[in-house]
Amino acid sequence: MPRLCQVEYEYVYQVFDHLTELGSVGEDGAAGALLRDIPLYRLTSLKSSNELNTAENLVTAVNLCPELQSVALTAGPAFRESALWNLSRLSRLSELSLANGPSSYPLDFYTAVVPLLQTVGHQLNNLILTRFTCVDVLGT
16 A cells, blocks of 8 residues: 555544554654554545544654645544644644544644644645634634
C-alpha cells in the first residue's frame, strides 16, 4: 500500500493502537526505539468520525504520517486536548476538522483550538469545528 494517500475510516486512529504499544509513543511525541524502525506512510489524509479517547494514537499517526494535509477527528470524553499541539508539527496541514463527541465536550475553543490556530492557522485553507459550545473567530 505504498501509494495509498487517503484513509477515511471511523476507527482509523485506533488502527494505530498496536503501533503505539510497540513504540511506546508518549504525548510529547517522543517515539520509542521500535517505532523508529517502522517506515513512514505517505498518507495525506486521515479522517475518522468515531470518538478518539487515546491521545497517543494521534501522536503515533502524526509521527508515522508526516505528509498529512487533511486531518479530521472527533474527541471522546477521555481525549486530552493538549495532544492537539502535535498537529502543529505537520508542515503541510491545510484542512482540519475537529469535533467534540455527541455526549461530551472535551475540546474547548479557547484552550485547544486557539493555540493550535496560532501555530498552523496561517497554512489552513479549511477549518471545520463541530459541537463546540463557543467559537470566536473574530477574537482570534
